[in-house]
Amino acid sequence: MANYKRDSFDDVYNSTTPTLDVDSGEWTYTDSFGRTREELLEAYTERTNELDSIAKVYRTADKIITGDSDLDVRVIEDKELDTTALNNGKEIIFNANLIEDLDSETIASLHGTNYHEVAHILFSPRAGSALAQYAKDNRVTECLNLLEESRIEQLLIAKYPSTRLFLEHNVLDYLLKGSPSEWGYFYHLITGRTYLDIEIRQMIADKAIEAFGIDVVEELNYIIHQYRDLVFPTDFDRAKVLLERMAKLYGKDKEQESLPKDSHSDRQLLQRGRPAGKAEQDKLQAKSKKDNEGTPKESLKANIGVGSDSTEYDTSEADPYSDEDKAIADKVTERVKAIKNTKSVRDKISETRRAIIGNDEIRSPIREADYQERTPSSTSVSYARKFGTQLERIVRDNDSQWETHKPSGRLNISRTMNPDVNAIGEMFDQWDIGNPNTDIEAVILMDNSGSMGGYMGAVCENAWIIKRGIENINGAVTVFAFDHESKKMYDRTERAKANTYRHIWSRGNTDPLRALIESERILNASDKPIKMLFVITDGQWYNNVESDNVISRLNNNGVVTSVVFLSNYREWKELLESARDVNAPDYEYANRLVVELRHNAKVFRAVANPSDVLKVADDLVKSTLVRKVA
Helix, strand or coil: CCCCCCCCHHHHHCCCEEEECCCCCCEEEECCCCCEHHHHHHHHHHHHHHHHHHHHHHHHHHHHHHCCCCCEEEEECCCCCCCCEEECCCEEEEEHHHCCCCCHHHHHHHHHHHHHHHHHHHHCCCCCCHHHHHHHHCCCHHHHHHHHHHHHHHHHHHHCHHHHHHHHHHHHHHHHHCCHHHHHHHHHHHCCCCCCCHHHHHHHHHHHHHHHCHHHHHHHHHHHHHHCCCCCCCCHHHHHHHHHHHHHHHCCCCCCCCCCCCHHHHCCCCCCCCCCCHHHHHHHHHHHHHHCCCCCCCCCCCCCCCCCCCCCCCCCCCCCCCHHHHHHHHHHHHHHHHHHHCHHHHHHHHHHHHHHHCCCCCCCCCCECCCEEECCCHHHHHHHHHHHHHHHHHHHHCCCEEEEEECCCEECHHHHCCCCHHHHHHCEEEEECCCCCCCEEEEEEEECCHHHHHHHHHHHHHHHHHHHHHHCCCCEEEEEEECCCEEEEECCCCCCCCCCEEECCCCCCCCCHHHHHHHHHHHHHCCCCEEEEEEEECCCCCCHHHHHHHHHHHHHCCCEEEEEEECCHHHHHHHHHHHHCCCCCCHHHHHHHHHHHHCCCCEEEEECCHHHHHHHHHHHHHHHHCCCCC
């Protein structure tokens, strides 16, 4: 399988051009449609999250269907991917370019496509098998792919009958997307799929006879119906004979005979995994034969004026929709609507849409950072332990408990024996459920631009301390680093190791925009009641306006945002003095700089020593968790 990769945001990011805002003096970057980098990044992240959710839903389902816990599913946006889906036996790839909206039509098509790929995984012979090797040596691989289409689906429906309607929808949808002039050469896709309505199969058979003649269609019908009942590896020899007969109609690999091939023929042979063995295939073929007993077959009769002499397939579009074409299209459209209105299909589509939209797995499209694991100092270990202990005490203080000596509630019998009539207001106990809001979703952003060189060890240790502390009360913490690009240091599902922190080196410029957009997505998607953002930095940012806007949105959504400014103490003190003294020559500059360094955060602290970052985080958590006193 080709190593398909989702288009990088960098391609979109680099397509923007700078524009100077005369009023603000800020440079903004927009694409040809006037969309800013922030808007492009937000749209890209939203799209990425949706595609990851789709992949997760099908990955979970397919692992159950196939019994393969290592099976992966990905949804890829790649211009080189020119098919609906493909797989290598262990990984299914969907073409994201065919997924626009999560409507019933899209989900029904996804289901059908997915079930077809699962059928290949369960039943198609692998590249290392005797049949596949024969196909490669004799250049009949494309014919093998064509013949496998109906055989694998017949086996899958016998194993999982609920897949039938979605497979049927998938084939009919494919049929409708083709022009009437192509319907004749869809016959090899239609005749073996006996779950299709006989009237539709008959119409396609008539079109094939009209195009290719009765002799060709009879031969094709025989080959496909013989092949779809085969059991592998027992029937490998029989399959080889049928492949050679098929090649006489369709040609060898990369050749073209009288019948045109389609996109289904050029898929790669599956390299990985193992198909079901003889015993299971025998059982499923027997079940299929019983289930389909009495299913009518197409009647193959020669049409007047055409026959085996017709070797050229007329693709003329002079009259694209004849009355016969319209009858087929109407019949197919009617059946597609009926499938989607079936209760089991409607329920499955609704369930899938909810699973995709409501997916609570917060996956980040940002690549992982290259880091080095280091041992924290004894001081940092002590900080982490104290920080965790403090958080545990806060949670413990807010646990459920009985509060005594209350004027109402549950009567305390022993206290009623008190003869002091004035103590009547203290005769009851009340159950205090405590503070349920002790569950945290946090994101930490670490500036690792070139100017941070001397601070990186302490900054990385402090990120580790904060993450360890919040995780001690079962919070989730994601950590990103940013220079001119953003990298993921810790995923929210990864717990920081007890005696190892991740160190990253300083380099490049300072642009946190992508990490901020990703932080916003994570925090918005979380259902945890307390949400925090920590940004540790030492200066001004590129994309300053867009980045500050993200922090403002987080503030409005109830996130506790904090920017920790690392600075030389003397320089910071001089800057503050200038900002306070209206007579200072650089008063306006100093004030503007202080505002810029805050970046709209609710909490802004300037610290001279990186170890003080712990105190900032400590104060934030305490102020958030401590229960309000009435």
